[in-house]
Amino acid sequence: MQRSLRASFHIRNGLFSLGIIVLLTLVAATAPRPVAAGNYPKVLGVNLDPNPGAVTDLARYDHVAYNYRTLRTLRQSVRALNPSSIDFVWISSMSVSTGDSYGLNRAIRDSANAYNWWLYKEDGSHAISWCASGGSDIEWVLDLSDTCPRSPRGERFRDWFARTLVDSLVTSRQFHGICLDQCHSSIAWLRSMSCNPQGIRLDFNRDGIGDADSTVTRLWANGVYDFLRQLRQLVGTNYPVILNGAVNLVYDNDGKLLTDFANGVMMECFLFMPPTGQDWMKNLWNINRGYFPTQNRIVPYNGEKMMIIGDSGPCLQMTGPEAERQKRLTLGGCLLGDAYYTRPPWSTNEWQPEYDLCLGQPLAPCDSVMSGGVPIWTREFTNGYVAVNPNWWVSAVVPGRGVTLPPRDAIIYQYPMPRVTDLVSTLSLPNAVQVRFTVPGAPSGCGGPATYRLRSRDLLNQTREWTGPIIGQPGSAQYVNAVFLTAGMPYRFTVTVEKPGLSPSAASDTLRVTTPGGNDTQPPTQVQGFSTTSVTTNSVTLRWIAPSDPPLGGQAAAYEMRRWLDGGSWATGAVVAGLPSPAAPGTEQSVMIRSLATGVRYHFQIRSRDYNSNWSPLSYEVTAVTRRSPIGQAPVRPDLSLAVPNPFRNTTRLTLARRKVSSM
Helix, strand or coil: CCCCCCCCCCEECCEECCCCCCCCCCCCCCCCCCECCCCECEEEEEECCCCHHHHHHHCCCCEEEEECCCCHHHHHHHHHHCCCCCEEEEEECCEEECCCCCHHHHHHHHHHHHHCCECEECCCCECEEEECHHHCCEEEEECCCCCCCCCCCCCCHHHHHHHHHHHHHHHHCCCCEEEEECCCCCCHHHHHCCCCCCCCCEECCCCCCCCCHHHHHHHHHHHHHHHHHHHHHHHCCCCCEEEECCCCCCCCECCECHHHHCCEEEECCHHHCCCCCCHHHHHHCCHHHCCCCCCCCCCCECCECEEEEECHHHHCCCCHHHHHHHHHHHHHHHHHCCCEEECCCCCCCCCCHHHHCCCECECCCCEEEEECCEEEEEEEECCEEEEEECCCCCCEEECCCCEEECCCEEEEEECCCCCCCCCEEEEECCCEEEEEEECCCCCCCECCCCEEEEEEEECCCCEEEEEEECCCCCCCEEEEEEECCCCCCEEEEEEEEECCCCCCCCCCCCEEEECCCCCCCCCCCCCEEEEEEEECCCCEEEEEECCEECCCCEECCEEEEEEEECCCCCCCCEECCCCCCCCCCCCEEEEEECCCCCCCEEEEEEEEECCCCCECCCCCCEEEECCCCCCCCCCEEEEECCCECCCCCCCCECCEEEEECCCC
16 A cells, blocks of 8 residues: 655754654655665565556565465566565465365365375464464364374375475466464474463374374474475575574584574564564674674575564554564564564555665674763665664663764664755746756665755745756756746746755755846747658658747747648638657657548648747648558459349349559
8 A cells, every 4th residue: 555655854954853763765656666786774575465457556565475366467566666576475384274265275175185284282282373263264283293193195294395496386386485373493482472372382192192292393393394395496596585483593303403593584563573572683783794694594585584564563562652663673673683573464565655765785793882971873875774772671872963862762764965156047038937956966776866956045935946857967967947937027046956865955045036037939940850750541640850039049839830722821820739849959759640541642831939929930741641541452343244044034143243443
C-alpha cells in the first residue's frame, strides 16, 4: 500500500529542535524505490499473500519473501521491475497448520499422518509450536530427529521434506530462495508456551516418559542440522537459504552449527530472540567488528552474509512515539551492522518513509565512541551517518554533531542535496527573466534524475514556481527561464535542487531582479524544415523543426497550422487540430492529419506564438496530394460471363468475375 508521505523537518542551526530525533527523508511515493542496488538502508518485504495489484509496491523492496502459493507470474513481474530482487519462499521448517488443506501443507500433513512423522509430548498429544488466539489455527510439530519412523522408501521426515521442498518450490514453482521459518537450535522451550500445558515435556522416543531438556536439544539440533545439510546438497551452493528463528550463531552442538548450510539468519522480533536483555545491543551491533561475520560459519551469497532483523515495535503492539523510537532503534542497528530491516505484521507492504532514505555505502565499520562516560555507536556513510544510544537510562551527545540522543534511541541523518551558491540573472525582459546557476554535485548511489525548483516572490507577495530537469553534469551551467512576469515589477528569486531519495537542498541566496517596463514584442523564429514524410489515401504526415523564442532562446508557447484546397489561402484555411506543444528549439516534431479526401491536393502552413501572443512569420507552404487507391492494390473491374443456357427459358446462370487492370 503506497502512501504519499513527507517527513517533517525540525532543524535549527544544523541541530534537531524540540529534543525530538526525526529521520530526514524525501519520499518518492509513486515509483519503485529510486536507489541503486546495494544502497543503505536494505529492506526485506515479507508479504505472505500479495494481491495482483501489489507488483509495483513489492518491487520497491530489496528482496521479498512470499507464501508458497504466490503466483509465479506475480513474482516474475516484480523481478522485471527490480531484477536484483530475490523472491524467497516463506515456509515453516518444523510444523504444519492443521487448518490449511491447500497444496504443500496438505501433502505434508497427509504424509505425516501416513508414516506417523509427528512429534509428541509425554501425554501422547501433539507437540504444538504455535496457536492462534482462541485456538482457531494450530501448528503441529514434525519430528526432524533420528527417532522419527521411516517410510516404506526408507525416508525419515527430514529426508522426505528436503526432497519435497526442492521438487515443489525450487523446481516446480521456481522460487529463487528459501526462508525457513521456525528454524531453532532447540525446542525445549515449547513446553513453556501457552498452547502447551505447563510442565508437560516432549517425548521423542514415544515411551510415555518425557525427555530431559538436554536430550531434547541434542536430538533436535542434530536433526535440524542433517535436514539443512540435505537441503543444501539438493539446491546446490549458489542458492540462498535464510533461517528465521532462535538460531545460535556462536555456541555449537558437538562442533555443528545450523548456519553451516545457511546464507543468512533472520530475527523476526529480535527482542525475543537471543542474545536477549541489555547485551543484545552489544552483540547485535558488533556484527562488523567480529560477532556476525567471523564467529559463525554462514555461507556468503553473492559475497554477502545476510542478516535480517524484524522491528519489535509491532510485536510488542507499540504505538505513537514509542513505536517510532523502536523503529529508529531497530533500523539504526541494521545500518550499524549491514543487516536488512523488516517490519511485521506480515501480509502487508506498508511502505515506511525511512525506506526511501539514500545513505549510499558505508565508509567504515561501525564504531563505539564514549560520550559523557557512556558508549554510543556510530557509522559514517557516503550520504549521511547513523548514531545509536544503547544505554537504558542515560542520554548522550553524538560527538562532533551536537545532537543529543535520549536513552535507547537513534538518529539516522541523510545529507541534503548540495546548495546552489551562484544564482545570477543573465537576461531581463518585461515579462521574463533568465537565471543561471552551477549544477551542484549530487550524492552518489541514488537513482532518479535531479530537478530544480525556481521560486519567485513579487512586491505584492505573490509567489510562483518553475520546475524542470537538471540537464548538465555537476559543474556545468543550468539556465532557467521565468516567464509570465509583470513588467516593471521587483522580484526575489531562490532555487533549490532535488533528487528522489534525498532531502532537497537548502535554498540559494536570494536573487533580486526588477523587470523593465513595457512588454515583449519579439515573436518566435519562423518554423523551418516544414515538409511531408508520408501520404496515404486519407492522411498526410508533416514534420518540422521546433523554433526558438528570442531573445531568451526558449521554446515557443503554441502552434497554429491550417490547410486549404486549390484556390484557397491561409486566411480561408481550416485550423488543424491535435498539434503537439512546442518542444525545445531544434527538436524535430510531426503530426498526422487524418480524414482527408482521396486524390485531393491540400495546402499547409504553420506558425508559432510565444507566451505574450507574439506570432511568428508563416512557414513555407507545403502541398500534398492524397493517393487515389490503396498502395500496391490495383482497381478491379467487374466482368460478366455469357448466359448459360442461351437462349434461356425459366432460369439462367451468370458468373461475375474480377479482373485486374493497370493502376490509375
